[in-house]
Structures are given as structure tokens and as C-alpha cells.
Amino acid sequence: MDLALIADRFGDKWTLLIGGAIIGALFGAFAQQSRFCLRAAAIEFSRGRIGAKMAIWLIVFATAIAGTMALAAQGLFTSTEARQLASPQSLSGAAIGGLIFGTGMVLARGCSSRLLVLSATGNLRALLSGLVFAVVAQASLHGFLAPVRDALAAPLTTLSIGSNDLLVLSGIPDQLAFALVVTGLLASLALAAWRKIGIWKTVAAFAVGACIPLAWWFTNAMTAVAFEPVRLEALSFTGPSANTLMLFLSEPGSMIDFDVGLVPGVFIGAFLAALVTGELELQGFEGGDSMRRYLAGAALMGFGGMLAGGCAVGAGVTGASIFALTAWVTLFAIWIAAATTDWVIDRKWPARHAKLDALTVGTPQP
Structure with missing residues (x-):
């Protein structure tokens, strides 16, 4: 595929949009089939079980890292040019934003990418x-929450610390890191086989993870052929969701990327x-309490993801x-907040109310 010819034919911006749409479609299809979901994996793990949901998440995670490192080793991608490493990032924002996002993720019963996938299947x-x-x-x-975000992101x-590159800060050689990641990938595949999630779901999870290095490769290749500067990026859903929303509120053609x-x-x-x-099915809210929970969780994810500089993906x-x-x-903060929220909201609180209800029922009435 000659990106230069495609860019000459359609223009840089439309080539970026088409590439984003194709990679997004692959991600969406395979995420839907694999049931990839960080919330599900975090809850499964927090409840003391390492099962199918955890196996799927680990395959995606390890595949994304291994594929990205392989790209860099072949000279097809330079990670230091990515926004996360090329400019200062907020550590306080990452920690606080991750905690807020993880809380919202459990309340909304899915992270931002999972909500997008589910909405396409008819989940209102x-x-x-x-x-x-x-x-x-x-x-x-x-908007009006930007000053709050800036205030929380500023302290640290x-x-x-001089860098945002974990390998540089830790002194771990790239070769050792790659070996550890590949070992993790093999272990996740073994876990998937042990939990009998099936060949198709395993392949789909692998394909979801492969979308990350594919996006890195595509945007990196576009930096070499585009006339205008192109941002090196892969998949994220906080900023892109906000930009897509503004696309419908802006002048046509003004936000093509x-x-x-x-x-x-x-x-x-x-x-x-x-x-x-055959998995399309219309689903709605199950009452006012359910609706409040979902919308509160979505709002927390929107603010937390933007503060942290990224979502679960x-x-x-x-x-x-x-x-x-x-x-x-951010990732560790999301896991901690998800486990805590699940324990408080979905396990401890219902158990307490059930106990109180049982005591009330058993109390003699005057």
C-alpha cells in the first residue's frame, strides 16, 4: 500500500480519516467478538478469580506492547515522538484521573470503548x-471543567523526574523488556487455553491488541508523506469522542483527521x-436508579479520562x-478504583441493605 499515492489522491486529512475509520472498524469488530473489557477483567480479578475475561484483557495488553516494540525494533516507529513521551505529562493528573475514571467505569458498567462497542449492538x-x-x-x-482539570494536573x-519513559527511568534494557512482554503474551495464551475461551475469541483478542501497533505504524507512515504535520498516535477514546462530538457542531470539513x-x-x-x-438487540435502562448510575459513571469517565490523558485503551x-x-x-489507578468501587457499590452496599431488609422483615410489628 503506497500511502503517498493515496494521500495525493484524497488529501492528507481524508487519508488520515479513512485510515482511522478502517483501524477503528477492525478494533470494533474484534472487540465486540472477543468481549474485550477492562472493567470485566478488573472485577473478575478483584473477586479472586483469574478467568476468561482476565485472559482476554492480558492477550490484548501483551499483544499491543509486543507489536509496538517489534515495530520500533524494525525502525518503523519511533516512540519518543509520541505525545506521551515527547512532552511533559501530569503525574498527579494520571493518578487522580485514573481513580476517577476507574470509579466511573464500574458505575457505567464499561469503559468508554466498551460503551461505544455496546451502543453499536443496540444497547441504548x-x-x-x-x-x-x-x-x-x-x-x-x-469548557467549564477545564480550569478544574488544569488545577489537578498542575501539582506534579x-x-x-526528568522523563516519562518507564524503561529509561528503570534502566531496563529494551531486549529484556521485550522478552518479558513475550513471556507474558505466551502466559496469557496459556491462560486462555486453560479457561477454554475458544480459538475464535483468542484470535479476536489478539487482533484487538494488534490494532494498537497498526495505528502507530499508520500515523507514523503518514508523518513521512503528509504535507502538513501529523500527530503520531494510536487508539484512544476520550479526546476522539470529544472531537467527534464537536465535528457535528462545527463547520463541515473543519475537523477531519x-x-x-x-x-x-x-x-x-x-x-x-x-x-x-446475530447479536443485535435493543436494550434500555431498568429504572431510574440504573439510569442515574450509568450517567454518573459516564460523566466521571469523561472528566477522569481527560485529566489522566487517556482512557482504559x-x-x-x-x-x-x-x-x-x-x-x-493511570492503568494501576483504574484497577484500584474499579476494585474498590465494585466492593463498595456492588458487593458491600447491597449485602448491607439485604441484611437490614432481613432484619426489618423479621421484626415484630406493633
Whole structure:
């Protein structure tokens, strides 16, 4: 594929949009088929079980990192030119934003990418939650929540430690890191086989992870052929969701780039996958309490993802694939918050109310 010819034919911006849409469609289709979901994996792990959901997430995670490192080793990608490593990042924002995002992820029963995939299959809860997520993300980027985001991001940045590259800071050689990642990938494949998730789901999870290095390769290749500067990036859903929302509120053609092709691409890919496999089904809210929970979670994810500089995919997989310290901080914060929120909201609180209800029922009435 000669990107230079395609860019000459369609223009740089439209080539970026088409590439984003194609990669997004692949991600959406395979994410829908594999049931890739960080929330599901985090809850499964927090409840003391390492099962199919954890295996799928680990395959995606390890594949993304191994593929990205292989690209860099072949000279097809330079990670230091990515935003996460090329400019100072907020450590305080990563930690606080990750905690907020992880809390919202459990409340909304899915991260931002999972909501997008589910909405394409007919889940109206996910669709409305995704819209709230995008609105709050935009408000956190350029709206009334931006000053709050800036205040939380300012106290501690990577300038204070001199780098955001985890391998540089730790002194771990690239070769050793790659060997560890490949070992992790093989272990995740063994776990998938042990948990009997099936060949198709395993392949689909592998394909989801491969979308990350594919996006790195594509945007890196576009930097060499585009006339205008192109941002080196892979997959994320906080900023792109906000940009896609603004696309419908702006002058036509004013916001054409990789990001605004990605989100519709994921939706289309997930829809087609669900259509082919007969998994399209309209689903709505189950009452006012459910609706409040989903929308509150979506709002928390919108602000937390923008504060952290990435979502469960943008920081938790894409940023981690280039060993950006802030991405790993965000990822760990998401896991901690998800486990805590699940324990408090979905396990401890219902158990307490059930106990109180049982005591009330058993109390003699006057």
C-alpha cells in the first residue's frame, strides 16, 4: 500500500480519516467478538478469580506492547515522538484521573470503548452514557471543567523526574523488556487455553491488541508523506469522542483527521460484527436508579479520562505500549478504583441493605 499515492489522491486529512475509520472498524469488530473489557477483567480479578475475561484483557495488553516494540525494533516507529513521551505529562493528573475514571467505569458498567462497542449492538444505555461521556470530556478539555482539570494536573508533572519513559527511568534494557512482554503474551495464551475461551475469541483478542501497533505504524507512515504535520498516535477514546462530538457542531470539513474517523469506525465495525453473528438487540435502562448510575459513571469517565490523558485503551493499552510512566500510573489507578468501587457499590452496599431488609422483615410489628 503506497500511502503517498493515496494521500495525493484524497488529501492528507481524508487519508488520515479513512485510515482511522478502517483501524477503528477492525478494533470494533474484534472487540465486540472477543468481549474485550477492562472493567470485566478488573472485577473478575478483584473477586479472586483469574478467568476468561482476565485472559482476554492480558492477550490484548501483551499483544499491543509486543507489536509496538517489534515495530520500533524494525525502525518503523519511533516512540519518543509520541505525545506521551515527547512532552511533559501530569503525574498527579494520571493518578487522580485514573481513580476517577476507574470509579466511573464500574458505575457505567464499561469503559468508554466498551460503551461505544455496546451502543453499536443496540444497547441504548451505552449509547446515552457514551454521549454524556463525550460531552463531559469536551467540557473538561475546553469548557467549564477545564480550569478544574488544569488545577489537578498542575501539582506534579514528569518535569520533576526528568522523563516519562518507564524503561529509561528503570534502566531496563529494551531486549529484556521485550522478552518479558513475550513471556507474558505466551502466559496469557496459556491462560486462555486453560479457561477454554475458544480459538475464535483468542484470535479476536489478539487482533484487538494488534490494532494498537497498526495505528502507530499508520500515523507514523503518514508523518513521512503528509504535507502538513501529523500527530503520531494510536487508539484512544476520550479526546476522539470529544472531537467527534464537536465535528457535528462545527463547520463541515473543519475537523477531519484520524480521531474523527476512529470513533465512527469502531461503531460501524462493532455493528457489522453483531449483525453477522446475530447479536443485535435493543436494550434500555431498568429504572431510574440504573439510569442515574450509568450517567454518573459516564460523566466521571469523561472528566477522569481527560485529566489522566487517556482512557482504559488510550492510557491503559496505547500509552502502556510505549512504556509511558503516566499511562502505567493511570492503568494501576483504574484497577484500584474499579476494585474498590465494585466492593463498595456492588458487593458491600447491597449485602448491607439485604441484611437490614432481613432484619426489618423479621421484626415484630406493633
